[in-house]
Amino acid sequence: MSEFLHMGGYAFYVWTSYGIAFAIMLFGIIKPLMQHKQQLRQLQLKRKRGLK
Amino acid sequence: MPVPHFYHWFLKHRMTTRPFFEARQLACIRDDRVLFSGLDIQVHGGQVLLIEGPNGSGKTSLLRILTGLRNPDEGELYWCGTAVLELAALFYQDVAYVGHMNGMKDDLSASENLKFTQSLATATLSIDEGLHKVGLDGYQDTPIRYLSAGQRRRLALARLLCTKKRLWILDEPFTSLDKASIMLFESYIEDHVATGGIAIMTSHHDTGLPDHIVQKIELRS
Amino acid sequence: MTTPSLFNAFLSVVRRDLILAYRHRAELINPLAFFVMVVTLFPLAVGADVELLRRIAPGVIWVAALLASLLSMDALFRSDFEDGSLELMVMTPHPLSILVLAKVTAHWLLSGMPLLLITPLLAAMFDLQADVIGVLLTTLVLGTPVLSLIGAIAVALTVGLRKGGVLLAILVLPLYVPVLIFASGAVDSATAGLPVSGQLYMMCAMLFLAITLTPWPTAAALRMSLS
Amino acid sequence: MLPWLTALMLALLAYGLYGGLVLAPADYQQGDSFRIIYVHVPAAWMSMFIYMMMAVSGAIGLIWHIKLAEIVSICSAPIGASFTLLALITGSLWGKPMWGTWWVWDARLTSELILLFLYLGVIGLYNAIEDKRTASRSVAILALVGVVNIPIIHYSVEWWSSLHQGPTVTKFAKPSIHIDMLIPLLVMAVAFKVYYVIALLLRSRNELVQREQGGRWLDDILEEK
Numbered sequence: 001m002s003e004f005l006h007m008g009g010y011a012f013y014v015w016t017s018y019g020i021a022f023a024i025m026l027f028g029i030i031k032p033l034m035q036h037k038q039q040l041r042q043l044q045l046k047r048k049r050g051l052k
Numbered sequence: 053m054p055v056p057h058f059y060h061w062f063l064k065h066r067m068t069t070r071p072f073f074e075a076r077q078l079a080c081i082r083d084d085r086v087l088f089s090g091l092d093i094q095v096h097g098g099q100v101l102l103i104e105g106p107n108g109s110g111k112t113s114l115l116r117i118l119t120g121l122r123n124p125d126e127g128e129l130y131w132c133g134t135a136v137l138e139l140a141a142l143f144y145q146d147v148a149y150v151g152h153m154n155g156m157k158d159d160l161s162a163s164e165n166l167k168f169t170q171s172l173a174t175a176t177l178s179i180d181e182g183l184h185k186v187g188l189d190g191y192q193d194t195p196i197r198y199l200s201a202g203q204r205r206r207l208a209l210a211r212l213l214c215t216k217k218r219l220w221i222l223d224e225p226f227t228s229l230d231k232a233s234i235m236l237f238e239s240y241i242e243d244h245v246a247t248g249g250i251a252i253m254t255s256h257h258d259t260g261l262p263d264h265i266v267q268k269i270e271l272r273s
Numbered sequence: 274m275t276t277p278s279l280f281n282a283f284l285s286v287v288r289r290d291l292i293l294a295y296r297h298r299a300e301l302i303n304p305l306a307f308f309v310m311v312v313t314l315f316p317l318a319v320g321a322d323v324e325l326l327r328r329i330a331p332g333v334i335w336v337a338a339l340l341a342s343l344l345s346m347d348a349l350f351r352s353d354f355e356d357g358s359l360e361l362m363v364m365t366p367h368p369l370s371i372l373v374l375a376k377v378t379a380h381w382l383l384s385g386m387p388l389l390l391i392t393p394l395l396a397a398m399f400d401l402q403a404d405v406i407g408v409l410l411t412t413l414v415l416g417t418p419v420l421s422l423i424g425a426i427a428v429a430l431t432v433g434l435r436k437g438g439v440l441l442a443i444l445v446l447p448l449y450v451p452v453l454i455f456a457s458g459a460v461d462s463a464t465a466g467l468p469v470s471g472q473l474y475m476m477c478a479m480l481f482l483a484i485t486l487t488p489w490p491t492a493a494a495l496r497m498s499l500s
Numbered sequence: 501m502l503p504w505l506t507a508l509m510l511a512l513l514a515y516g517l518y519g520g521l522v523l524a525p526a527d528y529q530q531g532d533s534f535r536i537i538y539v540h541v542p543a544a545w546m547s548m549f550i551y552m553m554m555a556v557s558g559a560i561g562l563i564w565h566i567k568l569a570e571i572v573s574i575c576s577a578p579i580g581a582s583f584t585l586l587a588l589i590t591g592s593l594w595g596k597p598m599w600g601t602w603w604v605w606d607a608r609l610t611s612e613l614i615l616l617f618l619y620l621g622v623i624g625l626y627n628a629i630e631d632k633r634t635a636s637r638s639v640a641i642l643a644l645v646g647v648v649n650i651p652i653i654h655y656s657v658e659w660w661s662s663l664h665q666g667p668t669v670t671k672f673a674k675p676s677i678h679i680d681m682l683i684p685l686l687v688m689a690v691a692f693k694v695y696y697v698i699a700l701l702l703r704s705r706n707e708l709v710q711r712e713q714g715g716r717w718l719d720d721i722l723e724e725k
Contacts, residue, residue: 013597014535017590018517021539024582025695032702039709121360122500145366153357159296160289171277171285172365195296426645430638434628443624444642447617448649451656458660479652486648490641497637 070097071132071146071218073118073250078127080113087113088271089126097218097248100241100261104254105271111254112152114271115223118252119149131219145174148217150225154208158197162188162207165196166214173215182214183207185240187233201228209237212244220244222253235260282367283375290379304345305387311337312395323400330399331409331460335416338388339449342417345384346424347441349376350432350495359432360499369495370488377418377425377488385417401464408463408473412456415476422483423448429494452479505698512691516684537681540590542689543583544608546696547615548650550580554622555647558640568704570636571711573643574626575703579696581619587612607661611654618646632711 072095079089087110095101103111116122118129120136120143129136136143156165163179170179183189186206188199196204205228212220220241226234238260241251245265259266277285294301315333316326353359353376362372392413396406427444431437459472516538554576561570591609592602603609622639629635 010535010597013593017536017539017593020589020593021543021586024586028579028582028695028699029702032699032706035706036702036709039706043709116500119364121363121496141366141368144364147364149361149364151357151360153355153360155357155361157289157293157352157356157358159293164289164292168285168289169361172282172362172367173277426641430625430642431628436628440621440624440628443617444621447614447621447653448645450614451649451652454656454660475656490645494638494641497634497641500634 070248071250072096072130073219073252074130074133075118076128076130078114078117079125080110080117080122081125082110082113091127091269093118093269095250095252095267097250098245098265099250100245100266101250101252102255102259102261102266102268103252103271104268109271111271112223115151115221115252115254119147119221120144121149146218147221148173148212148215148219149221149223150208150212151223154204156196156204156208159195161191161193161195162199163192165207166210169211170214173217175214176216177214179214182210185213186210187236202230202233205229206233209240213240218249220249220251220253222251224254224256226255226257279367279371282365283371286362286372286375287379287382290376291382294379294383301383301387304341304384305391307344308337308341308388309391309395311340312398316398326399327401327464330396330401331405331457331464333399334392334395334409335412335453335457335460338392338413338417339420339446339453341388342384342420342424343442343445345380346421346428346445347438349380349425349428354432354498359495363496363499369492373425373429373488373491373495374484377421377491380425381418381421385413385421388417389413405460405463408469409460411473412459412476415473415480416452416456419452419476419479419483420449422487425491426487426494429491429498431498432495433498452476455479505694505701509691509694509698512687512694516688516691534594534681536590536594538684538688540587540594541685542692543587543590544612545689546692547580547584547587547612549693550576550583550696551615551618551643551650552647554580555640555643558636558643562637562640562644567711570633570640571704571707572700574636574639575700575707576696577619577622577626577639579699579703581616581623583692583696584612584616584619588616605661607658610661611657614653614657615650618650622646 073093074095075091075093077089078091078093080087091114093101103114105111113122117124120129131139131143131146157168160168162183166179166182177185180189180192183192186209188203188207188210191199191203196207199207205225209225225237229237234257241253242261242265245251312333315329319325319329350359353362363369365372389410392410393406396409401409424441424445427441427448428437430444431441434440455472455475459469459476462469462472554573557569557576558573560566561568561573588609591612595604595606595609596602622642625642626635626639629638
């Protein structure tokens with residue numbers, strides 16, 4: 001296992017690559033999701049204002 | 053470029069038939085606000101179409117749609133029965149537009165400006181005659197940055213007189229003109245429609261145009 | 274009376290822009306001065322070693338030409354857009370792409386040509402050989418019109434924007450890369466005494482492609498900026 | 501549909517990663533560092549694929565005035581840019597142990613860098629134009645111009661690097677890639693494509709909501725919540 005993590009001496013480069021890839025891709029999903037929540041909230045607030 | 057047959061037909065008849073401008077079911081949306089929709093317009097040669105409405109009701113947007121500068125969000129335009137989209141550049145053989153901006157170069161003289169306009173369209177009057185008709189005799193060689201706002205507006209309107217266009221589209225043509233000039237231009241508009249032309253305009257002022265040639269539409273905000 | 278021919282319309286647009294530039298002839302100097310100054314900065318920055326300067330000269334001159342062209346590009350449609358003449362140019366019976374070509378031609382005559390005239394002088398300051406200078410000038414003749422033509426697309430896209438300046442550079446510079454590579458490559462080869470016809474043919478091809486293709490997107494972008 | 505796609509992507513990713521990181525044998529020259537290939541190459545492929553998608557859907561939107569195509573086009577841009585960035589970072593991380601420097605002016609990396617600039621231009625232009633319909637149409641024109649230019653840029657950069665560098669660095673020249681190495685690579689590529697679809701759907705939904713404010717169907721959705 002530790003050999004696997006060690007990556008034949010290239011651990012830093014390999015795991016940083018995968019880490020960054022993971023981070024960027026995760027961000028690409030989470031950001032639109034958050035934005036969507038925000039939009040729905042604002043639309044609902046708008047409707048409330050409209051109804052009053 | 054191959055030219056479909058109706059272009060020839062159109063070119064042959066453009067001088068003989070009475071012009072007819074039509075807009076069907078126009079809609080304009082700006083910043084998620086519907087300015088107007090389902091708007092139908094029909095203007096024949098010999099008529100002035102006056103577009104009225106308060107500020108922000110979409111008068112300028114409508115005019116820009118009618119000139120083809122702006123695409124309507126819905127609807128279509130027809131010139132003498134042919135869709136403007138199909139006519140494309142041919143439509144502009146017939147259209148003269150004076151917008152909010154004069155479209156003149158400050159550093160060119162009055163006659164250079166008019167000459168440039170004529171170089172892109174069919175000329176009618178000579179430059180001197182045109183300038184004379186708008187009361188700018190003697191300003192031929194003056195760069196127009198030295199003219200007053202009213203004089204520049206008159207020069208912009210002189211474009212209409214110097215080129216052969218049957219459809220005039222005028223956005224607030226009389227801004228910064230004095231009473232005498234307004235009356236003068238109204239008489240030119242009357243002459244234009246009397247010879248079978250069409251004028252479409254917006255104006256804040258009450259026009260002195262005779263009622264029987266004026267057709268009005270009102271935009272609400 | 275008939276409508277003036279397309280060729281006359283083309284000429285009258287070029288003529289008008291030249292007259293306008295002549296009325297502001299003091300401003301014509303600016304891009305040129307910029308060009309010369311950027312080029313003179315390099316010896317100051319890297320030292321006056323003649324060997325080194327001779328080697329970097331083509332790159333330096335080309336990068337400076339590119340920046341100078343970019344600098345003057347912004348004005349291509351700006352004033353016509355602001356005073357409404359552009360609207361009227363769209364509303365003529367002539368194809369807008371040809372009028373666009375006329376405007377770019379005038380612009381190149383005013384911004385590209387002066388660079389050509391001053392370049393031999395700069396090249397001499399970098400101690401380039403006469404035949405290398407010849408190649409350098411040829412690449413400029415072929416390349417700078419391409420810069421103007423490509424730049425016109427981006428200018429047309431950004432003309433309606435208030436803060437168009439930096440954006441224009443971002444849009445345009447990546448598209449300038451091939452011109453830069455082939456032009457400075459040709460001059461490099463000439464310095465090394467290698468044949469340059471391959472690169473020059475490539476540049477000819479790019480020029481013709483640019484002349485035939487770029488007016489269309491430029492015209493489309495202008496219509497969009499006006500609506 | 502989204503949960504299904506997500507499950508599919510996760511499965512593909514898991515298999516691809518397992519295959520790539522564990523099953524595939526170490527490269528006899530590069531050792532384990534070649535395993536970066538499983539993110540680097542798919543990311544580079546995606547960066548170009550998405551640019552093509554952006555241009556094609558932009559053209560469709562431009563010609564037939566289809567709103568959805570415009571939205572797909574513009575929503576692709578940030579995703580493509582992030583893949584391009586990813587390809588650059590991983591390329592650089594790969595380059596350090598292989599060449600000893602973080603950056604080499606190699607043809608592919610340079611092309612990729614220019615591609616990133618093109619993406620930035622697209623995003624910048626879209627954000628600068630206020631009217632979003634006009635903006636997406638302008639962006640479509642720009643993307644089309646870019647697509648015509650990319651082969652020229654690529655060719656010129658290739659030519660340039662052969663001129664300046666000589667044949668010293670041939671990092672991707674592996675005539676025979678081992679099948680155990682190849683399969684995870686392809687799986688990863690497919691996983692990245694699915695990821696693109698997911699991210700695109702999420703972004704498009706937001707963009708659509710933003711544009712259709714005040715539309716009837718939005719009210720209906722809110723009613724349900």
